[in-house]
Amino acid sequence: MTCEGLKPGHEYVDTVTHYYDGPRKGIANDQGRPQFYECVFDEIKGSYSELFSLAPVDSETFRSAMEDWTIWQRWELAYHAGKTERDTHPALPHESARRAELQGILDKVLVIDPQGAIAKIGRFEALGNASLPKGVLRPYKCSGRTLRLRNQTKSCTLTAMFRGETRLATRLNSAYSQVVVSATRQ
Secondary structure, eight states, X not given: OOOTTSOTXXXXXXXXXXXXXXXXXXXXXXXXXXXXXXXXXETTTTEEEEEEEEEEOOHHHHHHHHHHXXXXXXXXXXXXXXXXXXXXXXXXXGGHHHHHHHHHHHHXXXXXXXXXXXXXXXXXXXXXXXXXXXXXXXXXXXXXXXXXXXXXXXXXXXXXXXXXXXXXXXXXXXXXXXXXXXXXXX
């Protein structure tokens, strides 16, 4: 999906497969390339953080994820229009077998590899769409600031890769007791 019509620095969110007070898992573009994103849960605070781990998505996986997402969107629209029951979630009956097949594939490949993960502080904003029924998940756009994540023995090093962001380093350091944060100026 292209970023036409979005402010610079914003990109489309392709899928939202887990939502809790905002998108927590799915596929979104980062610099024009699809990435699997997963929100990091802050065990100390007992809530989701602003930090998202990202992993690249190959074209075959992306096609499968988009097919799965389209199946779910059809179910969601039918449910909110009163054309199907909640117990059919997450797919209409005639698509449930294909959805289960796709889910089996995606569960294996949409994972975060700690060795090559990229971390970002993510911001998600719903895009307006008046034609969707009430209650239907709206399309999203996202923006984020890059953090590089390098796995080490029991901890990892996060390096803030943007200008002068020392407050972020302080917040992350206090939120993640086993994480060493260093802000670098570019």
